[in-house]
Every structure is written in C-alpha cells, then in structure tokens.
Amino acid sequence: MDHSYEEIRNVMIDILAGREKTTYGPSQYGGLLTGAAEVFQRREGRTLAPSILHHEPRLSANDAELAREVFWDLFRQGIITLGMNDANREFPWFKVSSFGKKVLEHQNPYFFHDLDSYTKLIQSNVPDINAVTLMYLQEAMQSFRSGCMLAATVMLGVASEHSFLLLVEAAEQSPKYGSHFANIPKERTILQKFRKFRAALEKNVQADLPGEIKEDLDTQFNTILSVIRNFRNDAGHPSGKIIEREQTYVLLQLFVPYCKKLYQLMEFFR
Numbered sequence: 001m002d003h004s005y006e007e008i009r010n011v012m013i014d015i016l017a018g019r020e021k022t023t024y025g026p027s028q029y030g031g032l033l034t035g036a037a038e039v040f041q042r043r044e045g046r047t048l049a050p051s052i053l054h055h056e057p058r059l060s061a062n063d064a065e066l067a068r069e070v071f072w073d074l075f076r077q078g079i080i081t082l083g084m085n086d087a088n089r090e091f092p093w094f095k096v097s098s099f100g101k102k103v104l105e106h107q108n109p110y111f112f113h114d115l116d117s118y119t120k121l122i123q124s125n126v127p128d129i130n131a132v133t134l135m136y137l138q139e140a141m142q143s144f145r146s147g148c149m150l151a152a153t154v155m156l157g158v159a160s161e162h163s164f165l166l167l168v169e170a171a172e173q174s175p176k177y178g179s180h181f182a183n184i185p186k187e188r189t190i191l192q193k194f195r196k197f198r199a200a201l202e203k204n205v206q207a208d209l210p211g212e213i214k215e216d217l218d219t220q221f222n223t224i225l226s227v228i229r230n231f232r233n234d235a236g237h238p239s240g241k242i243i244e245r246e247q248t249y250v251l252l253q254l255f256v257p258y259c260k261k262l263y264q265l266m267e268f269f270r
Contacts, residue, residue: 009070011039016080016096017104025055027084027138029092033059033067037244071149073114077145078245080101101243115141118252125260126188133162137255144252149243160225160258161190167262168197180204194225213264220261221261 010054014020015035022035037057059067074080078101084093096104118141122129140155171181180200187193 001046002060003066005066005070008063010037010072011036012067012070012074013104015039015117016074016100021119027070027093027095032071032094036063036067038205070203074100077114099249102246105248109129114145117170121256122259128263129259130162130166132171133159133166134260138160140252144245144248146247149245149248152248153251156248156255160255161263163259164190164197164225166200167266168193170199171197171267177205177269209268213261213268216257217261220257221265225258 011020012032012265015032016026020035020039021150022031022038024031024034026032026035034056036058040059041057058064062240071080075082075094077183078097080094081097082091082094084095085091112224115138119138122134122137136155136159140152140159143149143155145151168181169185172178172185174181180203184193184196187196206217211219
C-alpha cells in the first residue's frame with residue numbers, strides 16, 4: 001500500500017524527533033528510508049517487502065520517490081543539515097539542525113512545514129480570513145522558506161495590522177458598541193489606533209464578552225500584536241538588526257491564535 005506525502009513526512013518527523021526507534025537511526029538517507037518502512041510496518045501490522053540484498057523492510061517505489069521529496073524539503077526548510085560530523089561531511093550522511101531540534105521539541109497545534117500546510121492551518125482556525133490578509137501571510141511563508149527573514153517579518157507585520165484594521169472597522173459599525181470606537185480611524189499611527197481601541201474595549205465592551213473571547217485576550221491580542229509590530233519595525237527600517245529564523249518561525253505560529261482571537265471579536269461586534 002502506498003502512502004501520501006503527509007503520511008511519509010509525519011513518520012520521518014517522528015523518527016527525527018526520537019518518538020520512533022528504528023534499526024539504523026536518523027544518520028544516513030538510506031537508513032532513514034528503511035526506518036520509515038519499519039515504522040509503517042509496525043503501525044499497520046503487516047510485513048513490507050524486504051530489500052533484495054538485506055532483510056529489512058523497504059518502501060514501495062512510489063513511497064521511496066515521495067520520501068526523497070520529503071527529505072530534501074526538510075533540508076530546504078532547515079530541519080536537517082547534510083553531513084554527520086567531520087569524518088562524514090556529505091550526503092548520504094545528515095543530522096537534525098539546531099533549528100530543527102527546537103522545532104521538533106516544541107511541536108504544537110500550530111505546527112506547519114510549507115506554504116500549503118500553513119495556509120490550511122490558518123484557514124482551519126480562521127475559516128473566514130480576509131483574502132488580502134491571507135495573501136500577505138502566504139508571502140510571509142514563502143519568504144521564510146526562501147530564507148528571507150526580514151521580508152517574512154515585514155509581510156507578517158502587514159498581515160497583523162490589516163487584520164487589526166478590519167477589527168476596528170467591525171467595531172465601528174457595531175449597532176450596539178460603534179459609538180465607542182467612532183474616532184479610532186482618525187488616529188494617525190497603528191499604535192495610536194491600537195491603544196485607543198484597547199482602552200475603549202476594556203471600558204465599554206469587555207464585561208459583555210463571552211468567556212471564550214475573554215480567555216487569554218491579553219496574551220493573544222495585546223502582547224502578540226505588540227511583538228509582531230516591534231519585529232516588523234526592526235525589519236522594515238534600516239537598523240541592521242538581524243531577525244533570527246527561530247524568531248520568525250515563532251511569529252508565524254503566534255499569528256494563528258492572534259488572528260483567531262481578532263475574528264472572534266469581529267463576529268461579536270457583528
């Protein structure tokens with residue numbers, strides 16, 4: 001039975017993270033493929049065809065082709081790096097990178113690995129996300145995968161501000177609460193708009209919010225917007241400050257609950 005790209009990738013990730021133990025361990029390309037076959041065999045309770053020269057299970061031809069794609073995608077994403085040590089510096093040897101270790105150790109509900117999985121992650125949490133916001137998020141993800149951290153951070157900052165401005169518009173048009181937010185669009189900067197919105201929300205609306213929206217509101221709304229905005233400013237102005245890959249990855253993750261919270265508020269105002 002053949003497997004999908006996602007199934008093969010998930011198995012490889014479990015091997016690299018140490019959640020699945022295999023005969024050879026994750027140090028050579030061929031051993032990783034054999035390990036993936038072992039895991040599928042264990043999970044599915046069946047025997048895969050052994051290789052011609054050895055007795056280990058092996059992937060089908062189609063699975064082996066997909067596994068090769070997964071391997072090089074993991075390399076391009078910075079999860080693995082080629083070479084094991086000074087004595088084995090090149091392919092087929094490989095190891096999990098320092099960035100990869102952090103990613104694999106802290107997988108959470110907002111884990112993603114490419115443009116498609118990030119788009120699906122966003123849309124599953126925010127089904128009604130604005131098309132313009134999604135466009136900037138996809139641009140941020142493409143920049144991240146290409147190693148352009150400054151560009152990714154700027155695009156992520158634009159997406160966060162665009163989402164916030166949509167929330168301001170929804171609040172201003174609210175039949176019940178609109179008068180409390182009427183002057184916010186007149187503020188000149190996004191920070192001024194945010195501070196005025198937050199004050200109006202706390203004073204006039206927060207007591208009426210349902211528990212689901214109140215939960216973690218400060219963390220997912222106030223703090224996250226501030227963090228993303230600060231990183232966008234660092235990236236968007238010629239300060240010379242370097243945005244680390246790990247920082248950008250975390251910001252891409254943080255945007256998901258932040259955006260979800262904003263859209264919950266939008267629905268409340270409507």
